[in-house]
Amino acid sequence: KQEVTQIPAALSVPEGENLVLNCSFTDSAIYNLQWFRQDPGKGLTSLLLIQSSQREQTSGRLNASLDKSSGRSTLYIAASQPGDSATYLCAVKGGGADGLTFGKGTHLIIQP
Amino acid sequence: NAGVTQTPKFRVLKTGQSMTLLCAQDMNHEYMYWYRQDPGMGLRLIHYSVGEGTTAKGEVPDGYNVSRLKKQNFLLGLESAAPSQTSVYFCASSFSRGGLTDTQYFGPGTRLTVL
DSSP: OOOEEEEOSEEEEETTOOEEEEEEESOOOEEEEEEEEEOTTSOEEEEEEEETTOSEEEETTEEEEEETTTTEEEEEEOSOOGGGOEEEEEEEEESTTOOEEEOOOEEEEEEO | OOOEEEEOSEEEEOTTOOEEEEEEESSOOSEEEEEEEETTTEEEEEEEESSTTOOEEOSSOTTOEEEOSSTTEEEEEESSOOGGGOEEEEEEEEOOSSGGGGOOEEOOOEEEEEO
16 A cells, blocks of 8 residues: 655744755655645645656646655755745556555745 | 535534435536545545446445446545544545546535534
Protein backbone atom coordinates (compact mmCIF):
# COMPACT_ATOMS: atom_id res chain seq x y z
CA LYS A 1 0.00 0.00 0.00
CA GLN A 2 1.34 3.40 -0.96
CA GLU A 3 2.24 5.69 1.93
CA VAL A 4 3.15 9.36 1.60
CA THR A 5 5.08 11.22 4.28
CA GLN A 6 5.65 14.95 4.51
CA ILE A 7 8.39 16.57 6.55
CA PRO A 8 8.27 18.85 8.43
CA ALA A 9 4.71 18.75 9.76
CA ALA A 10 4.93 22.46 10.54
CA LEU A 11 7.29 25.27 9.62
CA SER A 12 7.48 28.93 10.56
CA VAL A 13 9.92 31.25 8.79
CA PRO A 14 10.40 35.01 8.34
CA GLU A 15 9.20 36.65 5.18
CA GLY A 16 11.66 36.63 2.29
CA GLU A 17 13.32 33.31 3.06
CA ASN A 18 13.63 30.51 0.54
CA LEU A 19 12.31 27.23 1.86
CA VAL A 20 11.97 23.56 0.97
CA LEU A 21 9.13 21.20 1.79
CA ASN A 22 9.77 17.47 1.57
CA CYS A 23 7.60 14.59 0.45
CA SER A 24 8.47 10.88 0.32
CA PHE A 25 6.49 7.90 -0.96
CA THR A 26 7.01 4.18 -0.45
CA ASP A 27 6.06 2.78 -3.89
CA SER A 28 8.04 4.28 -6.77
CA ALA A 29 5.55 2.98 -9.37
CA ILE A 30 3.69 6.27 -9.59
CA TYR A 31 1.98 7.91 -12.55
CA ASN A 32 2.37 11.46 -11.32
CA LEU A 33 2.85 13.57 -8.21
CA GLN A 34 0.88 16.67 -7.37
CA TRP A 35 1.41 19.48 -4.89
CA PHE A 36 -1.62 21.30 -3.49
CA ARG A 37 -2.22 24.23 -1.22
CA GLN A 38 -5.05 24.31 1.33
CA ASP A 39 -6.12 27.44 3.16
CA PRO A 40 -8.01 27.07 6.47
CA GLY A 41 -11.61 25.96 5.94
CA LYS A 42 -11.15 25.83 2.17
CA GLY A 43 -10.72 23.28 -0.58
CA LEU A 44 -7.46 22.29 -2.24
CA THR A 45 -5.79 24.32 -4.96
CA SER A 46 -3.46 22.55 -7.37
CA LEU A 47 0.02 24.10 -7.52
CA LEU A 48 2.08 21.77 -9.66
CA LEU A 49 1.80 18.35 -11.29
CA ILE A 50 4.92 16.37 -12.18
CA GLN A 51 4.58 13.39 -14.47
CA SER A 52 6.61 10.29 -13.62
CA SER A 53 8.89 10.92 -16.61
CA GLN A 54 9.72 14.47 -15.52
CA ARG A 55 12.34 15.69 -13.05
CA GLU A 56 10.85 19.08 -12.17
CA GLN A 57 8.13 21.62 -12.80
CA THR A 58 8.13 25.36 -12.19
CA SER A 59 5.38 27.89 -11.67
CA GLY A 60 6.35 31.40 -10.65
CA ARG A 61 8.19 31.23 -7.32
CA LEU A 62 7.45 27.52 -6.95
CA ASN A 63 9.65 24.69 -8.15
CA ALA A 64 8.86 21.03 -7.59
CA SER A 65 11.31 18.22 -8.19
CA LEU A 66 10.77 14.50 -8.45
CA ASP A 67 13.20 11.64 -7.90
CA LYS A 68 10.99 8.65 -8.59
CA SER A 69 13.63 6.01 -7.98
CA SER A 70 14.31 7.25 -4.46
CA GLY A 71 10.65 8.02 -3.76
CA ARG A 72 11.15 11.72 -3.04
CA SER A 73 9.84 15.09 -4.10
CA THR A 74 10.60 18.60 -2.89
CA LEU A 75 8.67 21.83 -3.21
CA TYR A 76 10.91 24.89 -3.27
CA ILE A 77 9.33 28.26 -2.49
CA ALA A 78 11.45 31.28 -3.33
CA ALA A 79 11.24 34.63 -1.57
CA SER A 80 8.41 33.59 0.73
CA GLN A 81 5.53 36.00 1.44
CA PRO A 82 2.89 36.09 4.21
CA GLY A 83 0.31 35.12 1.57
CA ASP A 84 2.13 31.80 1.17
CA SER A 85 0.94 30.77 4.64
CA ALA A 86 -1.18 27.65 4.21
CA THR A 87 -1.00 23.86 4.45
CA TYR A 88 0.87 22.25 1.57
CA LEU A 89 -0.14 18.75 0.55
CA CYS A 90 1.74 16.24 -1.56
CA ALA A 91 -0.18 13.49 -3.36
CA VAL A 92 0.76 10.65 -5.70
CA LYS A 93 -1.26 8.82 -8.30
CA GLY A 94 -0.58 5.16 -9.02
CA GLY A 95 -1.29 3.36 -12.26
CA GLY A 96 -4.83 3.01 -13.57
CA ALA A 97 -7.75 5.21 -12.65
CA ASP A 98 -7.26 5.30 -8.88
CA GLY A 99 -7.43 8.58 -7.05
CA LEU A 100 -4.62 10.26 -5.18
CA THR A 101 -2.80 9.11 -2.05
CA PHE A 102 -2.10 12.12 0.14
CA GLY A 103 0.45 13.01 2.75
CA LYS A 104 -0.71 14.70 5.93
CA GLY A 105 0.67 18.05 4.87
CA THR A 106 3.11 20.72 6.02
CA HIS A 107 1.55 23.65 7.86
CA LEU A 108 3.53 26.71 6.76
CA ILE A 109 3.52 30.10 8.46
CA ILE A 110 5.38 33.03 6.93
CA GLN A 111 6.01 35.72 9.53
CA PRO A 112 5.71 39.33 8.25
CA ASN B 1 -17.22 28.79 -15.02
CA ALA B 2 -17.95 27.72 -11.43
CA GLY B 3 -15.50 24.79 -11.41
CA VAL B 4 -16.45 22.19 -8.79
CA THR B 5 -19.32 22.98 -6.45
CA GLN B 6 -20.60 21.02 -3.46
CA THR B 7 -23.98 21.07 -1.73
CA PRO B 8 -24.52 21.50 1.19
CA LYS B 9 -21.61 23.33 2.84
CA PHE B 10 -22.51 22.21 6.36
CA ARG B 11 -24.79 19.54 7.80
CA VAL B 12 -25.53 18.03 11.19
CA LEU B 13 -27.11 14.57 11.31
CA LYS B 14 -28.23 12.26 14.05
CA THR B 15 -26.96 8.69 14.13
CA GLY B 16 -28.98 6.54 11.74
CA GLN B 17 -30.18 9.37 9.51
CA SER B 18 -29.45 9.39 5.81
CA MET B 19 -28.32 12.12 3.46
CA THR B 20 -26.88 12.78 0.01
CA LEU B 21 -24.00 15.08 -0.83
CA LEU B 22 -24.04 16.57 -4.31
CA CYS B 23 -21.00 17.42 -6.38
CA ALA B 24 -21.27 19.25 -9.68
CA GLN B 25 -18.58 20.26 -12.19
CA ASP B 26 -18.89 22.38 -15.32
CA MET B 27 -15.51 21.55 -16.87
CA ASN B 28 -16.67 18.50 -18.85
CA HIS B 29 -14.35 16.27 -16.82
CA GLU B 30 -14.59 12.52 -17.21
CA TYR B 31 -13.24 11.54 -13.78
CA MET B 32 -14.77 12.47 -10.44
CA TYR B 33 -13.72 11.57 -6.90
CA TRP B 34 -14.97 11.73 -3.32
CA TYR B 35 -12.44 12.12 -0.48
CA ARG B 36 -12.80 12.58 3.24
CA GLN B 37 -10.40 14.62 5.36
CA ASP B 38 -9.92 13.85 9.05
CA PRO B 39 -7.46 15.39 11.52
CA GLY B 40 -4.26 13.38 11.65
CA MET B 41 -5.38 11.11 8.78
CA GLY B 42 -5.03 13.28 5.72
CA LEU B 43 -7.34 12.93 2.74
CA ARG B 44 -8.55 9.45 1.85
CA LEU B 45 -10.36 8.31 -1.29
CA ILE B 46 -13.91 7.01 -0.72
CA HIS B 47 -15.24 6.31 -4.22
CA TYR B 48 -14.52 7.50 -7.73
CA SER B 49 -15.97 7.43 -11.23
CA VAL B 50 -14.24 7.24 -14.60
CA GLY B 51 -17.28 8.33 -16.58
CA GLU B 52 -21.04 8.66 -16.65
CA GLY B 53 -22.72 5.53 -15.29
CA THR B 54 -19.54 4.13 -13.68
CA THR B 55 -18.38 3.98 -10.07
CA ALA B 56 -15.55 2.26 -8.21
CA LYS B 57 -14.43 1.82 -4.61
CA GLY B 58 -11.54 3.70 -3.12
CA GLU B 59 -9.64 3.21 0.11
CA VAL B 60 -12.52 3.74 2.59
CA PRO B 61 -15.83 2.91 0.84
CA ASP B 62 -17.73 1.23 3.69
CA GLY B 63 -20.92 3.01 4.75
CA TYR B 64 -21.11 5.08 1.55
CA ASN B 65 -22.77 4.69 -1.84
CA VAL B 66 -22.31 6.77 -4.97
CA SER B 67 -24.01 7.40 -8.30
CA ARG B 68 -22.96 9.13 -11.53
CA LEU B 69 -26.15 9.36 -13.57
CA LYS B 70 -25.02 12.51 -15.36
CA LYS B 71 -21.47 13.33 -16.42
CA GLN B 72 -21.44 16.60 -14.50
CA ASN B 73 -22.79 15.24 -11.20
CA PHE B 74 -21.41 12.79 -8.64
CA LEU B 75 -23.54 11.97 -5.60
CA LEU B 76 -22.31 10.56 -2.30
CA GLY B 77 -24.90 8.88 -0.08
CA LEU B 78 -24.84 7.92 3.57
CA GLU B 79 -27.65 5.43 4.21
CA SER B 80 -27.33 5.23 8.01
CA ALA B 81 -24.96 7.86 9.36
CA ALA B 82 -22.53 6.98 12.17
CA PRO B 83 -20.40 9.28 14.36
CA SER B 84 -17.30 7.84 12.63
CA GLN B 85 -18.49 9.55 9.44
CA THR B 86 -18.04 12.97 10.98
CA SER B 87 -15.57 14.55 8.58
CA VAL B 88 -15.00 17.10 5.86
CA TYR B 89 -15.92 15.69 2.46
CA PHE B 90 -14.26 16.91 -0.72
CA CYS B 91 -15.24 16.25 -4.29
CA ALA B 92 -12.70 16.53 -7.11
CA SER B 93 -12.68 16.11 -10.88
CA SER B 94 -10.17 15.78 -13.72
CA PHE B 95 -9.89 14.96 -17.43
CA SER B 96 -7.34 12.23 -16.63
CA ARG B 97 -6.24 11.74 -20.22
CA GLY B 98 -2.57 11.90 -19.30
CA GLY B 99 -0.12 14.70 -18.66
CA LEU B 100 -1.40 17.90 -17.10
CA THR B 101 -5.02 16.85 -17.72
CA ASP B 102 -4.60 14.62 -14.66
CA THR B 103 -4.69 17.72 -12.45
CA GLN B 104 -7.51 17.31 -9.95
CA TYR B 105 -9.73 20.28 -9.18
CA PHE B 106 -11.37 20.31 -5.77
CA GLY B 107 -14.62 21.67 -4.47
CA PRO B 108 -14.87 23.78 -1.29
CA GLY B 109 -15.91 20.84 0.90
CA THR B 110 -18.89 19.77 3.01
CA ARG B 111 -18.47 19.74 6.77
CA LEU B 112 -20.58 16.91 8.20
CA THR B 113 -21.17 16.24 11.87
CA VAL B 114 -22.95 13.08 13.03
CA LEU B 115 -24.20 13.19 16.60
